[in-house]
Amino acid sequence: MPLVVPLPWRSIWLPRVAVLIALLVGLPLFLRMPLWCDITLYELAARNLLEGGTHYRDVFDTNLPGFVWILTALRMLFGPAPIVVRIADLLVVLGIVLLIDRLAKWGGATPTTRWWAIAGVAWLYPFTVEMAHAQRDMWMILPALAAVVLRVRRLFVLATPQRQLGQFWLGVGEGLLWGLAVWIKPHSILLAVGMWLLTARQLAVGSARPRYAVSADFVGNLLGGLTVGLAGVGWLVATGTWTDFWDVLTNWNPEYARLTRRELPRRVETQLHWFPVWSLGLLPTVPLALLSLLDGISWGKWKEATPGPMGQFLPDWLWDRSAPPTARATRSVIAGLYLVTLLQGFFLQRGFVYVHLPETLLMFGLWAAHRWAFTAVPLLWIGCTSLAWLLGDISPVVRNQLLQVAYDEHASASSEQEYYFVRHPVADWNWVRNWPDCLLTAPPRSWLVRETPRKQYQLWDRLGRIDQFVASPGWEELAEVAAYLEQQGVTDGEVIAWNDTPHIIYLMLGIKPGIRYMHTTTVQIIGVEGSWLGEQQLRQAREAARTARFAIGDLEWAAIGLGPSGRARVLAPAISPTELLPPGLSPGQRATFPFDHPAVFRSRGGQGRYTVHRLN
Numbered sequence: 001m002p003l004v005v006p007l008p009w010r011s012i013w014l015p016r017v018a019v020l021i022a023l024l025v026g027l028p029l030f031l032r033m034p035l036w037c038d039i040t041l042y043e044l045a046a047r048n049l050l051e052g053g054t055h056y057r058d059v060f061d062t063n064l065p066g067f068v069w070i071l072t073a074l075r076m077l078f079g080p081a082p083i084v085v086r087i088a089d090l091l092v093v094l095g096i097v098l099l100i101d102r103l104a105k106w107g108g109a110t111p112t113t114r115w116w117a118i119a120g121v122a123w124l125y126p127f128t129v130e131m132a133h134a135q136r137d138m139w140m141i142l143p144a145l146a147a148v149v150l151r152v153r154r155l156f157v158l159a160t161p162q163r164q165l166g167q168f169w170l171g172v173g174e175g176l177l178w179g180l181a182v183w184i185k186p187h188s189i190l191l192a193v194g195m196w197l198l199t200a201r202q203l204a205v206g207s208a209r210p211r212y213a214v215s216a217d218f219v220g221n222l223l224g225g226l227t228v229g230l231a232g233v234g235w236l237v238a239t240g241t242w243t244d245f246w247d248v249l250t251n252w253n254p255e256y257a258r259l260t261r262r263e264l265p266r267r268v269e270t271q272l273h274w275f276p277v278w279s280l281g282l283l284p285t286v287p288l289a290l291l292s293l294l295d296g297i298s299w300g301k302w303k304e305a306t307p308g309p310m311g312q313f314l315p316d317w318l319w320d321r322s323a324p325p326t327a328r329a330t331r332s333v334i335a336g337l338y339l340v341t342l343l344q345g346f347f348l349q350r351g352f353v354y355v356h357l358p359e360t361l362l363m364f365g366l367w368a369a370h371r372w373a374f375t376a377v378p379l380l381w382i383g384c385t386s387l388a389w390l391l392g393d394i395s396p397v398v399r400n401q402l403l404q405v406a407y408d409e410h411a412s413a414s415s416e417q418e419y420y421f422v423r424h425p426v427a428d429w430n431w432v433r434n435w436p437d438c439l440l441t442a443p444p445r446s447w448l449v450r451e452t453p454r455k456q457y458q459l460w461d462r463l464g465r466i467d468q469f470v471a472s473p474g475w476e477e478l479a480e481v482a483a484y485l486e487q488q489g490v491t492d493g494e495v496i497a498w499n500d501t502p503h504i505i506y507l508m509l510g511i512k513p514g515i516r517y518m519h520t521t522t523v524q525i526i527g528v529e530g531s532w533l534g535e536q537q538l539r540q541a542r543e544a545a546r547t548a549r550f551a552i553g554d555l556e557w558a559a560i561g562l563g564p565s566g567r568a569r570v571l572a573p574a575i576s577p578t579e580l581l582p583p584g585l586s587p588g589q590r591a592t593f594p595f596d597h598p599a600v601f602r603s604r605g606g607q608g609r610y611t612v613h614r615l616n
Contacts, residue, residue: 175224296332
């Protein structure tokens with residue numbers, strides 16, 4: 001009897017092995033990677049709440065407070081150890097994967113395609129840049145997906161007519177989950193509206209009073225969402241946070257929205273490059289999602305028909321014609337989720353990598369539901385290109401050839417060739433060699449510099465995958481600054497951290513901030529078109545901080561947008577032991593706070609990026 005060898009993409013064991021390898025290699029590194037400066041801001045906000053402070057007034061934030069509430073609960077339950085947030089993020093992603101997998105299964109996915117989708121997540125998420133981890137977009141999608149799964153289960157999987165009272169209370173349960181998602185990030189409102197419009201028609205199927213059934217479900221959803229919303233508003237009022245929250249909502253957020261619209265042309269250029277080469281999947285996935293909507297949205301008309309509307313016209317090799325109506329309807333839900341997530345991320349949010357993770361994971365689930373081992377193709381490409389780079393590490397001849405392929409000599413370093421000729425982090429020895437330290441070195445118990453060994457900061461610097469950027473912390477250098485300020489005996493309000501990363505000093509020293517703005521670079525660019533915000537607010541904050549003794553500057557701010565030679569001048573060593581600033585700072589930069597105050601300390605013995613200035 002001849003031995004039958006299945007094709008690789010039809011093997012269920014191949015993706016299982018791929019998942020196992022990815023988790024064995026990736027999880028220790030993922031759990032010990034540094035947290036991005038967005039998360040340290042929220043950690044500071046959580047500490048502020050636990051100490052009786054007022055959010056927005058003491059620690060400025062342009063977002064709804066749901067994410068801060070969750071981090072506050074984590075701190076209260078498990079303490080201030082940085083790894084707590086990473087473990088929580090891992091659990092959130094696991095929940096998202098399980099929910100998407102459930103939808104894919106109901107949509108007709110085979111065990112093999114489901115495992116291939118999981119393999120895609122395993123080889124993507126743990127190895128993305130630290131900026132993409134523990135962000136509100138992923139945490140928002142967890143309760144949103146839970147609400148969708150509950151809805152799909154009762155409408156399409158069970159597919160049994162419910163009494164109107166039952167529809168109402170089930171709708172309330174979904175609304176509670178949507179309300180939680182909205183407090184984490186308000187963009188989930190669009191997902192909630194899209195899901196209700198897509199599935200409301202099914203409520204009338206088999207009901208003696210169709211309009212009443214739809215109304216009961218709608219009112220239940222609305223009541224559940226309003227219940228969570230009013231509870232949150234009650235907290236804002238009871239804690240004295242409402243005034244500052246309303247200022248952010250009515251004054252800052254409109255300006256932030258204008259900033260988002262100004263950046264839209266830039267997002268057109270980067271949409272296919274967020275996760276090379278995974279983001280290229282957008283091109284075939286958008287048509288697939290649109291066809292899925294057409295195939296499932298007429299569920300009532302095609303109730304007993306197999307194949308569905310698309311199956312009537314598309315061949316077997318391209319479309320799963322055997323999918324029953326319930327599977328087609330579930331696929332349309334996944335497709336609707338994908339399209340709404342894609343559109344709101346593109347048009348309503350700033351161009352940050354973490355915004356596009358939910359749509360990427362939903363893309364995996366949609367292809368799996370259609371019984372395609374979609375992720376096998378990007379994984380094969382990434383494996384081949386990574387292997388080529390490993391050969392280049394051995395042979396200089398091969399490496400030179402690779403550089404000619406990966407970089408166009410007539411284009412910038414960000415050419416499309418660079419984006420798509422990928423080197424996976426697993427194939428980067430300089431990064432993977434930290435794996436033993438991630439297992440053998442105990443994680444810090446808190447943020448305090450006096451309780452954290454220097455080798456922890458060195459590990460974070462080695463594991464960080466974004467460098468030479470104003471929002472990427474230099475952990476060992478920040479520890480040096482913290483040690484210096486601790487020697488000066490600084491207390492609450494005596495330090496002003498400027499730019500995006502120095503606010504971590506407040507966590508390292510356990511002191512309260514000198515001003516409420518943590519990401520001053522972001523504040524500066526809000527309202528640059530003549531608004532009263534931005535620079536004027538920062539100036540008023542500095543003037544109000546009369547008790548501050550020191551300010552921390554970041555020379556990476558002065559190096560924004562400069563090429564290698566410009567960066568070298570701005571980050572050059574100190575002019576002399578008494579003149580700690582580099583000679584490459586322009587007169588305009590030297591006249592900018594905090595560089596307009598005397599520099600009394602600079603990290604790395606006068607050669608680092610962080611400067612400490614004594615305030616007059």
